[in-house]
Structure formats: C-alpha cells, structure tokens
Amino acid sequence: MAGPVDLQILLLLLCVHQCQGHSNENLYQAKDNLPDYSPSKPTRYLLYDVNPGEGFNLRRDVYMRVANLVKFLNEDEPWVLVLPPWGRLYHWQSHEIPLQSKISWKHFFDINSLALHAPVMEFEDYIKAMGNKVERLFYLQRFKGGWTKWEEKMEICDCVEEPRYHQLANGKWRGQFFGYEDFVADKFDCMSTQAYLLTFKPFLMKNITARSVFLDRAESMIHGQYSEWSREWWTARRSMVFAKPLRDIGDKFRKEFLDSDDISDKTELEVWTNMKRNHGDAKGGPYIALHFRRKDYLYAHGKEVPSLEIAAKQVLKYLKKYNLKKLFLATDAPNEEAEEFMNILKKSQIKTYRYRPSIDNLKELKDGGVAIIDQYICAHARVFIGSYVSTFTFRIHEEREILGFKQEATFNRLCGDEEGEECEQPTKWDIKY
Ligand SMILES: Nc1nc2c(ncn2[C@@H]2O[C@H](COP(=O)(O)OP(=O)(O)O)[C@@H](O)[C@H]2O)c(=O)[nH]1
Ligand SMILES: [Mg+2]
Structure with missing residues (x-):
C-alpha cells in the first residue's frame, strides 16, 4: 500500500x-x-x-x-x-x-x-x-x-x-x-x-x-x-448598503407597526465611509426580531432547528428578559407553519409581526427584495435572535455591528430541542475599521 x-x-x-x-x-x-x-x-x-x-x-x-x-x-x-x-x-x-x-x-x-x-x-x-x-x-x-x-x-x-x-x-x-x-x-x-x-x-x-x-x-x-x-x-462589507427603496419600505413598516424610527432607535445611517459606531451606540426599536430558518434547514441542521413549541418558549424568555411585547418574525417557513408559530405566541399575549407584501409589491420587489426588507427590520430590533449557521442570519449580525449594537443584543440563536437552552451561541464577529 x-x-x-x-x-x-x-x-x-x-x-x-x-x-x-x-x-x-x-x-x-x-x-x-x-x-x-x-x-x-x-x-x-x-x-x-x-x-x-x-x-x-x-x-x-x-x-x-x-x-x-x-x-x-x-x-x-x-x-x-x-x-x-x-x-x-x-x-x-x-x-x-x-x-x-x-x-x-x-x-x-x-x-x-x-x-x-x-x-x-x-x-x-x-x-x-x-x-x-x-x-x-x-x-x-x-x-x-x-x-x-x-x-x-x-x-x-x-x-x-x-x-x-x-x-x-x-x-x-x-x-x-x-x-x-x-x-x-x-x-x-x-x-x-x-x-x-x-x-x-x-x-x-x-x-x-x-x-x-x-x-x-x-x-x-x-x-x-x-x-x-x-x-x-x-x-x-460596509459598502454593501441596501437600496434606498427597500430601506424606505422597511422604515415605513417599523414606524407603522413597531414604534421604531432611526432617531429614537439611534440607528441613523450616514455615508458609510464616514460612519463609525461603538458597541452600544445603537438602541434599536422596542421589539425582538427573530430569523427563523426552516425549509431545507430542517433536514440540513435538524438537531439545531427547534420545534415551533420550543422556539416559542425561547422567544418568550427573551421578551421577558428585555421587557418587550412585540416580535418581528422573518422566516422562510411555509405560511401555515408561520401562522402556527404565531398562534402559539398569541396564547402568551405576544403580538407577532411579519412583513408580507401584496402580490403587486412582491412582483416588484422579488423574493430577494423581500428577504432584504426582512433583514433590514431584523437589523433594527432592540434584540436579535438568529438561526444556527445561516448566512441570512450572519448578514444581519454584520448589519447590527455596523449600526453599533451591543453584541449581546445581536449574537443570539435559537437552540435545537435536544441541545437545551444553554447551547453554544454564535461567534462574535467584531467590526473592524
Ligand atoms: N424573506 C425571507 N426569506 C428568507 C428568510 N430566510 C431564508 N429566506 C430565503 O431563503 C434563502 C436562504 O438562503 P441563503 O441566502 O443561502 O441563506 P442560508 O441558506 O440561511 O445560509 C434566502 O436567500 C431567502 O431567499 C427570511 O427570514 N425571510
Ligand atoms: Mg444557503
């Protein structure tokens, strides 16, 4: 041999x-x-x-x-x-x-x-x-x-x-x-x-x-x-600023449903070459954002993707800890699954918001535009919870580093049912200027 x-x-x-x-x-x-x-x-x-x-x-x-x-x-x-x-x-x-x-x-x-x-x-x-x-x-x-x-x-x-x-x-x-x-x-x-x-x-x-x-x-x-x-x-990374029309839609949604705007949230954008924030400068809107990756992740990362019940339990814990009542949900889950998740939270008096464009708007924005609006709204939340090793989640982490959030408000993820609530959290990806 x-x-x-x-x-x-x-x-x-x-x-x-x-x-x-x-x-x-x-x-x-x-x-x-x-x-x-x-x-x-x-x-x-x-x-x-x-x-x-x-x-x-x-x-x-x-x-x-x-x-x-x-x-x-x-x-x-x-x-x-x-x-x-x-x-x-x-x-x-x-x-x-x-x-x-x-x-x-x-x-x-x-x-x-x-x-x-x-x-x-x-x-x-x-x-x-x-x-x-x-x-x-x-x-x-x-x-x-x-x-x-x-x-x-x-x-x-x-x-x-x-x-x-x-x-x-x-x-x-x-x-x-x-x-x-x-x-x-x-x-x-x-x-x-x-x-x-x-x-x-x-x-x-x-x-x-x-x-x-x-x-x-x-x-x-x-x-x-x-x-x-x-x-x-x-x-x-900092140069990859989202298109203005998508940001405008995200801002409108924040204002209308989440009592969130850049002045009170301390998340104002500047030309990125002039923008330099410290951790903790940004406050974020009075809601928790969750990126709940489903679909192919159920098979690819089954152990780390929680059931709807256990996910809801984890979210409730965060809401309680930060004394917040509103959840913004970004997910690729089929509608029925998302509804089921929202109904579980409703039993605990938690109102969940999703960005759902009309068919005409969807045709204009396309799936990629909707995904960006979801990411944008997640990036402006007081606290963000993401999904295990999802690049969709990672791009939200980075957006929040750019805006200047405290890292403990950003680098969180849902834990799988078997992992337990103390599962390993995402690596903190420090912004460098
Ligand atoms: N609108 C929306 N789309 C999502 C969400 N999560 C996943 N997707 C869709 O699924 C794709 C996930 O693929 P990718 O970008 O490779 O991220 P990853 O697979 O999670 O690492 C995204 O590009 C979106 O098209 C979500 O929360 N909102
Ligand atoms: Mg992928």
Whole structure:
C-alpha cells in the first residue's frame, strides 16, 4: 500500500500528466510575477459568477472578495467590476413572480455606496460598452487529486469536471451567462487554483492581456487569514448598503407597526465611509426580531432547528428578559407553519409581526427584495435572535455591528430541542475599521 509520501508523489504526477499538452507558460508562479506599473493603461473589466447552487447571502460574501480584488487591482491599473445579474436562485420560489432572473444590483444595493469601495458597473451597461462578449473566461476548479499541502498555486489545466460551457462552430464559447443568450467568450480555459484572492492580481496583470476577464466559480477565491484580512473584509462589507427603496419600505413598516424610527432607535445611517459606531451606540426599536430558518434547514441542521413549541418558549424568555411585547418574525417557513408559530405566541399575549407584501409589491420587489426588507427590520430590533449557521442570519449580525449594537443584543440563536437552552451561541464577529 502506498504511504502518504508515495501518495503525494503519485498525486503530483497525476496532476502533471493531467496538465500535459499545455505549454509551460500556463504554469503561473505568484512569486515571480510582480506587476509593472503603467498609469496610462486602458480600463479593464472583471466579470464573475458563482456556483449555481449557492444562495443569496453566500453570494454577497463572494462579492466582497471580488470587490477587494478589484480594489487592489486599481492600485496599479484601472479595472471595473461587472456586477453579475441576480436570478434563478434555488430559494426564490414565489410562484406569483414568473421569472426571477436578470435582476440588476441596483434593485437590492445602493450602487453609489458600492462604488465608494471599488469601481463597479451593471452587466447591462458592460454589454452596452463592450458588446455581448468577454475575451477570456476561466472556470476555477480544484487541483485534480485534491489538496496535498497548502501552497499557493494556479494552473491552466484540463477541466476536472465537465464544465458548463461548450464551443460553438465559430470557435466562441457559450454558457449560462446569467440567461443572456447571445453572450459569448472568445477563449475558455479551466484553471486549477489554490490561492488567496491577492494572488489573482499579478496573474490578471502579468499573465493575461485581455481587456475583459470572466472568473466563474469565483467562490473558490479565498480572502486569506481573517486576522490579516478583517479590516478589508469589513470595509467591503460596509459598502454593501441596501437600496434606498427597500430601506424606505422597511422604515415605513417599523414606524407603522413597531414604534421604531432611526432617531429614537439611534440607528441613523450616514455615508458609510464616514460612519463609525461603538458597541452600544445603537438602541434599536422596542421589539425582538427573530430569523427563523426552516425549509431545507430542517433536514440540513435538524438537531439545531427547534420545534415551533420550543422556539416559542425561547422567544418568550427573551421578551421577558428585555421587557418587550412585540416580535418581528422573518422566516422562510411555509405560511401555515408561520401562522402556527404565531398562534402559539398569541396564547402568551405576544403580538407577532411579519412583513408580507401584496402580490403587486412582491412582483416588484422579488423574493430577494423581500428577504432584504426582512433583514433590514431584523437589523433594527432592540434584540436579535438568529438561526444556527445561516448566512441570512450572519448578514444581519454584520448589519447590527455596523449600526453599533451591543453584541449581546445581536449574537443570539435559537437552540435545537435536544441541545437545551444553554447551547453554544454564535461567534462574535467584531467590526473592524
Ligand atoms: N424573506 C425571507 N426569506 C428568507 C428568510 N430566510 C431564508 N429566506 C430565503 O431563503 C434563502 C436562504 O438562503 P441563503 O441566502 O443561502 O441563506 P442560508 O441558506 O440561511 O445560509 C434566502 O436567500 C431567502 O431567499 C427570511 O427570514 N425571510
Ligand atoms: Mg444557503
């Protein structure tokens, strides 16, 4: 039987074999490639997409990585980040809305705020400027044979799995491209990567001359050690301000049903680059907000998702502790399930509020807009309770860190029935400026 060392050599050979047929110049070595600075270069464009199975809130994290890459590129060369249109997400299932695709970023986020961090443009605007194509397309993949040891490396290689692109008779490449049927890539390659996002910078500057570059499976790019990266991560995060129309709807709901407004709650927004709050500056509206993740989480995290009865019991305890009477509920639960939960709380004289748009509003806002309004209202509560390892919950934690809430009012979660009420609470994710 092969020992670990033999196995490593074997895997290495396999990889070399796998990559044969490509010239050596495809092998990219980070250390040898320091960028040369030339201030008069024309603007270049970075496009990206994410594994189709990923949800809305992980995609927001991938955006932060790519935005930081573009920010760092701009220290030496002008690059613009092209925002991947939203759509066809697994969770966006409202049957009232025919097709949730080709949704621009301005629908969900404040583009001017994003642009204060890194230059960005919508995909539609890119097409107007550069046509229905991108010059180079890289499908990021793991190294065949997996990880041997951690070292940064990137290599243009044969595809490890069947890629979601195919070549047309004219030599161009077709793929999903967010549902834009006429969009093509001039040249397509699979690229094995095991690298921090900063390492993509010299690669893009030195090894590639294309004006436009598309990185698919951009979630493979990693930020690096959180201890070294936390400031950059939070700067990108702070720039992701929700779109004004969504905030306005959230504010109206807060005022109308929850006696909550920014002046009394001490949650006024400023331009994010000027905004710096301490823990405890924000007070929040007189309600508790709960993000109760159900649906696929019942199967994926059954042990940590409580029954409705036990969840209600936990919520009542929080309401009592903070002397509050109102609950705001954000959930992906089917309606009947949510109603049942609310009825349990009603028996204890607790009034539960949910944001429920009319069908016309839903068509306008789309599932993503409703999700953001839910997150926004949760972010403004006196106390927040979230769901175990939900990225939807994590984005609310961060929003509350930005607003300046006390951490004990933010980093709470429901405990599963078997876990008991003293279950491990979420890691406190300190904001860094
Ligand atoms: N409106 C609304 N949608 C939710 C809520 N919880 C989950 N969802 C939907 O389900 C998706 C959850 O997927 P994701 O963003 O990946 O978060 P995660 O799966 O909880 O980590 C969200 O993007 C929403 O579309 C909620 O409280 N309110
Ligand atoms: Mg998810």
